[in-house]
Amino acid sequence: MAANLPKTMQGQFLEAFKQPYVLRTVPLPKPTTPNDILIKVDAASYCHTDFVLAEGQMPPFPSSFPHVSCHEFAGTVVSHSSSPDSKASTFKIGDRVGVPGRAFHACETCFECQGSKDPVSQDEKGYSVYCAHAENNGISKDGGFAEYAIVDARQLAPVPDAMTAVETAPLMCAGITIYAALKRCQIQPGDRVGIMGAGGGLGHLGLQYAAKMGFKVLGVDAADGPLKLAQSLNTGARIADARSEKASDIVQELGTEDGKKEMEEMGIDAVIILPESQAAFDYGMTLLKSHGKCVIVSFPEKGFQISARDVVFRDISIIGSLVGSNRMLREMLNFSAEYEVRAIAKSYSLSRLNDLVEDYHKGGGGKLVVDMALTE
Structure with missing residues (x-):
């Protein structure tokens, strides 16, 4: 035919x-x-x-x-x-x-x-x-x-x-990749999810999907254009500039907002790593509360350095997501x-x-x- x-x-x-x-x-x-x-x-x-x-x-x-x-x-x-x-x-x-x-x-x-x-x-x-x-x-x-x-x-x-x-x-x-990554976070409406690279092609779609799924969303980027785009979406997400805001300070802020007293329970439940940057990976890992999940989408040529202490003592799960x-x-x-x-x-x-x-x-x-x- x-x-x-x-x-x-x-x-x-x-x-x-x-x-x-x-x-x-x-x-x-x-x-x-x-x-x-x-x-x-x-x-x-x-x-x-x-x-x-x-x-x-x-x-x-x-x-x-x-x-x-x-x-x-x-x-x-x-x-x-x-x-x-x-x-x-x-x-x-x-x-x-x-x-x-x-x-x-x-x-x-x-x-x-x-x-x-x-x-x-x-x-x-x-x-x-x-x-x-x-x-x-x-x-x-x-x-x-x-x-x-x-x-x-x-x-x-x-x-x-x-x-x-x-x-x-x-x-x-971009759409199916970030949608699948959010599904792999295996979190519930009301839980917190972070998106590293929130103003990029996948990230700005992820902000929208995550908000519509009912998650509390933290978007992080480190460049003027992507940050401006992420902020313009009006998803209700907290948008952070990694160049001027420390991950540890954001953890404290979210912990206070959530009424948490122990450092281990402060922060976000899951983070998605989109940039091919060790700095972005480290920032995202710092944002996670104990027992959190790190979903890696990017695949830099030299890979990421992972802290065994995070995996063992904080029980952080690290998984990959393709499509x-x-x-x-x-x-x-x-x-x-x-x-x-x-x-x-x-x-x-x-x-x-x-x-x-x-x-x-x-x-x-x-x-x-x-x-x-x-x-x-």
């Missing part, structure tokens, strides 16, 4: 590490398996991982050049298999879908696909975003910085009517539509992708998105 399609498309290609993207015209990609769907990309969002990949810091990816990046995008179904055994048949031509990078062509048979024991991010048997044999749009295979893309029907989420493609695209990585399942992706999108959680985003045409990257390095916070409807 297919709409009337062109024979070629434009895409922005990486042709070497540490080089600008190059706009090229190439043949339209074609589905190769029954689960494949061809979509017309409507919006594609830029992620820090796109920068890491382009710098050559994610070996062995990409495995070859030229390469189309972007693992958080949204589009419209234009062609798919009509086979009744295909998951593609659950989507119709014209359906609007959100596309996360993971997991393209999951194997269906490995430990993860057959149902791992992850209690937070688990899909139906036969598919897993953690499948070690799967590819990933924008990382190991081509992604969303092009007019069309091949995606796996099993990785998609229907876009709610209340949301546009530009609003949806940033949620396909959420397809089930959680759909839950997150519906939550976003219902509670009007939106990324603060700036849009660019596909031809201006290198301008987008240049603006990304200025560190203004929020998300930067390619809107395919723009021509300049």
Whole structure:
């Protein structure tokens, strides 16, 4: 099944590490398996991982050049298999879908696909975003910085009517990643959660999700632009400037507010670490009360130094969080539509992708998105 399609498309290609993207015209990609769907990309969002990949810091990816990046995008179904055994048949031509990078062509048979024991991010048997044999749009295979893309029907989420493609695209990585991290905190409404890097792409979405989930929220950042963005959201979160406020002073402040007398019970119940910074990690750990949970999302090249004293004597749990399942992706999108959680985003045409990257390095916070409807 297919709409009337062109024979070629434009895409922005990486042709070497540490080089600008190059706009090229190439043949339209074609589905190769029954689960494949061809979509017309409507919006594609830029992620820090796109920068890491382009710098050559994610070996062995990409495995070859030229390469189309972007693992958080949204589009419209234009062609798919009509086979009744295909998951593609659950989507119709014209359906609007959100596309996360993971997991393209999951194997269906490995430990993860057959149902791992992850209690937070688990899909139906036969598919897993953690499948070690799967590819990933924008990382190991081509992604969303092009007019069309091949995606796996099993990785998609229907876009709610209340949301546009530009609003949806940033949620396909930033949104699901911070949503899943909040779920991994395993705290209850009224508990305190801290977000290190609160004004960035994930962080400012996390402030909104956490507030709508009923948590008491502390957002921390260390740059003027992101702090201004975090404060502008009016989520009710306490926003702290790590450059001028000590974590220990904030712990005392929150302890007084909560009527606590012992230092061990002062502070926050969970913290999410988004920056690739040891200083941010240490600040977040200081904020935690005893028995708190530290959820790590970032993965700096040299890792983090962890205090055994925090883990042993304060009983701090440290866990990682990558992404959420397809089930959680759909839950997150519906939550976003219902509670009007939106990324603060700036849009660019596909031809201006290198301008987008240049603006990304200025560190203004929020998300930067390619809107395919723009021509300049």
